[in-house]
Amino acid sequence: MNFKFSEKMGNLKASAIREILKFTSDPSVVSFAGGNPASEAFPTKEIERIAEEILTKTPIAALQYSITEGYGPLRESIKKVILGRGETIFHEGIDDIIIMSGAQQGNELSCKVFCDAGDTLICENPSFIGSLNSFKSYGVNLVGVTLKEDGVDLEELESVLKQNPNSKVIYLIPNFQNPAGSTMSLEKRKAVLELAKKYDVMILEDNPYGDLRFAGEDVPSIKSLDTEGRVIYCGSFSKVLAPGLRVGYVVAHKEVIQKIVVCKQVSDVHTNILAQMICNQFLEENDYQQHIQKLRGIYQHKCNLMVDCIEKYMRPYITYQVPEGGLFIWCTLPDHIDMVDFCNQAVQKKVAVVPGTAFMPNESYHTQSFRMNFSTPSDDDIVRGVKILGELLESLS
């Protein structure tokens, strides 16, 4: 039959990454296309022990309906253990916190709360495809602002704000951006917050990778600079504990959280409660800093290895920025190489990367870049895969 789908769904397509990931189910393919955290970073034994303890001692609490705002002790643990380190992300008396089924849900519902169809949402260009698609699913007008090595181009941002008086939200990933790997400077964070005030728009600060810094110095979050409640902050356990749990959180002004609560209530009612209890007990019983140090070691090693291989095999042909954390390296081809053709040829040679077009706010933007992930592949695969990409680049140059 002929389905009459909603207009807002008309232009929404399955993520281009998903299409590429289909190739990667072939075990002979080296995949730099995913964004999975390293499996060896999961504290599996600890999670197993905690889950057993919860299901033995308090099975009903872990299995019955729970409240939409999230498991109370977890909300407190996040404030105490994760958010309070050297900066004030949670402003007592102004902000509130809600547990989400992953930070993606936080981004999605923040958009729903502020944007009607046709409203403008400003994002970095490039930006995280999952969030961009979630914004598109609400029919918003998505406008990208060029991302430089130290964050968005401020002049371009102000120009976009001026040209789009219906702008509601600026979406940013300030730390180890996905896909670009760049980190926004403190000066730019302050300037962006000032622009948001000047044009009366909200900032949606997505920080899934912030704890995965393995080089350089921490930069204060934009939320820590915000005293009026203009910034919505999304955090996640996906990269620091385990993504399959689907637990994230949003810190925002109480009034904003109230709206997000209503939106979440009508979506999935509440986040899986056993997973929330596991996250909480992990935070309560472990030294979080020590745990994070271990993860940083794993990712630093993998990033260094990939950078070494890029220098050895790919360097003459591409430009890139060495990330100070996160999971991704963003590589840019010279103009004479067709980027999409390069990605397709790479898959044929059994190495998958993600063409940068996947991360553009819409199809009108052009890019010569592609994204490489270093957290998922094994060391051997990193060496082998980058070498194959280098050979392909040589043949195309």
Next chain:
Amino acid sequence: MNFKFSEKMGNLKASAIREILKFTSDPSVVSFAGGNPASEAFPTKEIERIAEEILTKTPIAALQYSITEGYGPLRESIKKVILGRGETIFHEGIDDIIIMSGAQQGNELSCKVFCDAGDTLICENPSFIGSLNSFKSYGVNLVGVTLKEDGVDLEELESVLKQNPNSKVIYLIPNFQNPAGSTMSLEKRKAVLELAKKYDVMILEDNPYGDLRFAGEDVPSIKSLDTEGRVIYCGSFSKVLAPGLRVGYVVAHKEVIQKIVVCKQVSDVHTNILAQMICNQFLEENDYQQHIQKLRGIYQHKCNLMVDCIEKYMRPYITYQVPEGGLFIWCTLPDHIDMVDFCNQAVQKKVAVVPGTAFMPNESYHTQSFRMNFSTPSDDDIVRGVKILGELLESLS
């Protein structure tokens, strides 16, 4: 600061039930206001054993990112164990199945896929507040059709379809409806499907309580009568296993499922994978029919007890329909008693029920009814609470 929330969020309020449930945190209050399944119905030992086994044997699979469509073996188990009993809900070659974070997400995303702001969605009057609010969150025009003892009023439904050519979806809870407790007759199911064809609208069939039948005969689902893919069927593990797991599913035409996959991907990426694996292993290793029989016994006992008490204490003052399954009894007051005032006075006397206004499609509808839940309270509380309500009714009559 002054937040500029989206228009569609403007009229959306937190569920009225939530406000009432706040009173019920007082342990001296007898709550007939919730909708929680009976805790004694949870197979806690079995879930504990299964969770431990999964986290010992396949921890990475249970903790890593997974696919949006859901855990493959669970999708197969649902088709095999739950959907195939005496009727064809899943039409091979036409339909597909996706795992949801609760059936509520299935209802929400079905609306998102078919309705733009301003489109009409037709529902039963009264209907489940969670779904109604989820539809409202997309700015749809919600029109209620009177619910009779055997399902919606067909003449009124056709009249609404005629008057609203922008109707996209008819939302129905055919079995043990929430809140009314009624079950739609086979004749009406067939007639509603014919009307949906005639006016080219989709049917969203929500069936969270279908397995909780403790009296009468099963009636075929509307989805089983549908050969072209016009019906979207939502099922749930919340009432038959445990709601805290947040696992439900949607069966619909492949093209519809593809759209729902995209919507879910941009919302919570996928449902908590450990919970999906627990549901699957429970279905694989247990006799589901035997499990369901046990639950039916628990709910039949509780329903009978509440009905006996209603007959003894409340009967002269109210009318109601004895449900053949589910969790709720819908009671209607005579015109001379103010329903909302009755509910407020009941709470003051430490018995919470939900005023029927909570289940109206919008505030323009009037009702003399209120909802009572028998699955959550203890036997003692059922006797004590109904007696108090009877005394209150006597004093008001």
